[in-house]
Amino acid sequence: MKLKRGLAKKLTSAALAALMTMAPVTSFAVEGGLGTLNYREITEYGNGFTYTKGSYSNSTYGAETAFQLTTQPGTQIKPIVVSGDIYGGMNIQKAVEVARNKGYNVLGAVNSDFFTFSTGIPLGINVENGVYKSNPDGYPAVAFDYNGNATIVDSANVYITLTNNGVESNGNTVTFTHFNKQRVNGNGICLYDSNFGSDTKTSSSGWFVKMRILSGSMTVSGNMTLEVYDVYQGTGAVALNEGEMVLTADDTSNLQWQFEQFHVGDQISLTTTCDSPAITNAAWATGGGTVLVRDGSVTDSSTWDKSVGGSQPRTAVGIKPDGTVVYLVVDGRQSGYSAGVSYWQIITELKSMGCTNVINFDGGGSTAMALRLPGDSSTTLVNSPSGKAMRSCATYVVFVAETVADGNPQHLYLSNRDAYVYANSGINLQYTATDSGYYPVAVPSDLTPTVTAGGGELDGSYYRAPDATGDVVIGLSSPSTGASGSGRLHVVQNASLVTMYVNGSAAKSSMQVEPGDTFQITASASYGGNYLHADADLFRYSVSEGFGTITSDGKLTINEDAVGTGYLTVSLGGTSKTISLSTATVFSDIVGNWAEAYITSLYEKGIVTGSEGKYYPSSNIKRGDFVLMLYRAAGSPQAPSDDGFADVGASDYYASAIGWAAENNIAKGDGTNFAPLASLTREDAFTFIYRYLSNQNKLTDSVDMETFGGFSDSSAVSDYAVTPTATLMTMGLVNGSEGMIHPQNNLTRAEMAKILCKTIG
Secondary structure, X not given: OOOOOOOOOOOOHHHHHHHOOOOOOOOOOOOOXXXXXXXXXXXXXXXXXXXXXXXXXXXXXXXXXXXXXXXXXXXXXXXXXXOOOOXXXXXXXXXXXXXXXXXXXXXXXXXXXXXXXXXXXXXXXXXXXXXXXXXOOOOOEEEEOOOOOEEEEOOOXXXXXXXXXXXXXXXXXXXXXXEOOOOOOOOOOEEEEOOOOOEOXXXXXXXXXXXXXXXXXXXXXXXXXXXXXXXXXXXXXXEOOOOEEEEEEEHHHOOHHHHXXXXXXXXXXXXXXXXXXXXXXXXXXXXXXXXXXXXXXXXXXXXXXXXXXXXXXXXXXXXXXXXXXXXXXEOOOEOOOEOOEXXXXXXXXXXXXXXXXXXXXXXXXXXXXXXXXXXXXXXEEOOOOOOOOOOOEOOEEEEEEOOOOOOOOOEEEEOOOOEEEEOOOEEEOOEEEEOOOOOEEOOOOOOEEEEEEOOOEEEOOEEEXXXXXXXXXXXXXXXXXXXEEEEEEEXXXXXXXXXXXXXXXXXXXXXXXXXXXXXXXXXXXXXXOEEEEOOHHHOEEEEOOOOEEEOOOOXXXXXXXXXXXXXXXXXXXXEEEEEEEEOOOOOOOOOOOOOHHHHHHHHHOOOXXXXXXXXXXXXXXXXXXXHHHHXXXXXXXXXXXXXXXXXXXXXXXXXXXXXXXXXXXXXXXXXXXXXXXXXXXXXXXXXXXXXXXXXXXXXXXXXXXXXXXXXXOHHHOOHHHHHHHXXXXXXXXXXXXXXXXXXXXXXXXXXXXXXXXXXXX
16 A cells, blocks of 8 residues: 555554654754744734744755744634545645535635545544544544644544344444545455545455444444445445445455344444544544654654655644644745755754644645635635645645624734835835634724834834834724734845846846936845835945946936946945946957957857956956856856865855856866966866866767867877867867967967857857
8 A cells, every 4th residue: 555654554553552652852963943034924813823934044954934823722713624535635725615615714724644645545533523534543643622722642543343233143243443444455344434435445355234324423432323234245336325334344354254244124333432532532633643742852763754754845733831733834845945844843943932742744745734814815825835736635624713704894914014124214004904704804994003012103004114123013903993903014224135227127237328328227125035115215326437427316327428338336235236337339448359249249148347348358368257257158057155276265256156167077276276367278268168068068979089180289288188179179169270279378368259259159
């Protein structure tokens, strides 16, 4: 049987009990929790129900994005467990729909139990509103009572006993545990009811007893009375009708003698007993994975399910001593957005919140959280599943409000909650209102905002931040309706990124201009990937002296005598954005030069920039400058912070380029130094280009060594440069002069432009 959690086969109850034996772990080495918090968004619904979204970075896995819901027992928002048919599963939005069709006012949901991937059948228990729907098979579980209290159970079993009260059977009994699980050859007796699906999904030959329910309902601890109306041996699936149950075992289980004790008309007493008090008293229960923390102590890590270890997308649940339950969803397998986390990081994060009991739920592509955000009438998938689609899972914990929609405002929120505001800047506050059932309603006309923490000033709905960093809390109230709420803003004094716009369009890294041209320059900023509200007059503009002028509000005028290259910069605090500006002649010292077309082409591609309007075509190209040109030609990819060369500083303008070249085996130096300021020889240039083309998968398949050997000084080419030189000659990218290669001659900046143009096309 292929299981979703990766186990080769189901564990017996005894084996699972041994597996879950807890031995406290005294210490472990891991970076705390999810890492360093970059951004957090908090939405308080009231009644102890809070949604939090956060982005983090850690040294082990990189970027992380996490989503969290908290509930408190005894409030009007409670957790329930929802599934469709036990066989088949459904995605999270379907689970929400199923709950709503049952009359629940749904606010959100998270996935819970592991399941058999091919069938969708949960591995653990399923109890819904007191109805027992699938047996636990000894797996861990989370049980909820009607008051919203949650309990993590290490292991559970429900035993079913059928007592035959028929005349011929003389009180014979049969006891088993399998209920609404897939029948497996040789695995004994299984009982089904209509909650499993439309039929038993059986195919091999077996015995069947069909029974009508005369009284009672299926619970984990209770009694029912059934009546047999058919007993037979056969092959194929049997329909599961409402109000009926089917007892079955395949032929290889050798239980014919058990089934021959049943006769049409026999009355059967069904008794269920559960070995877990928490599940016995539960209104709702779902299976789960590894119990990670029990009563404040980390469990024995050697017993954890290793098939879902390592860095994974995860769903987990933590419970605090006061009964608060934390549902944590962490996305994964998405580089740059969220890598996923280990068991240890889940443990550390939830323990840091005060959770003393923690269980791991299903993860991977199953990890999902849906939520009805304030102002929305339906739920939205708030996380990003690793498979880029909602997976069908077995069961879900669904959060429902006992309150009903009445159309009257009760809860108030900031629509732009958790916005980032630059110090001394302003933001127009916007609002959302919901009724007692958390459905959107019109915002009261007398809504009044108040700064309750963090400082700043309000003028109606316009908030101006103080000249200090920190979180700001805005209280919201409506005297006429009694509705209330709050929201947070974040005040910062620096920006992560400044973006420049020219006449309304995002600026490129360089721009060609004409003397006398005018442009309107504007800018925006972000913080940690989030839009930063910053007043326009706080941005500062500058342009190279003698090339143009720019006003404080961003009106740029190019001087009538401007020639060559200048630079335009916009900054906010210590963060800036600079682009190069050049006149049509590009560089004043290349007019009429034999390489003018090559140099201009490289400039237009953003590969060369010159200096103060000049290019210096006759000067020798430096090794560091040449690698910088190749790096720009490659698209300036992400580069490591350390290139390994002692003579290349981290702040040098060519550092990133040399780091990239070293990482991709393009630049090797002498093992210790790279000599970035030394002039570049022709054979070194050929070698760099050869390695660059290899990195780009653009080398020719064959090399003409005969042509190479025809040059009179071919023997003077260093061993490491022979293949590169011959290859580039074969490709027509380089050639000699008067029958010679001149391998040790220095390369001029003009010659470099021609070779690089021919290389990149």
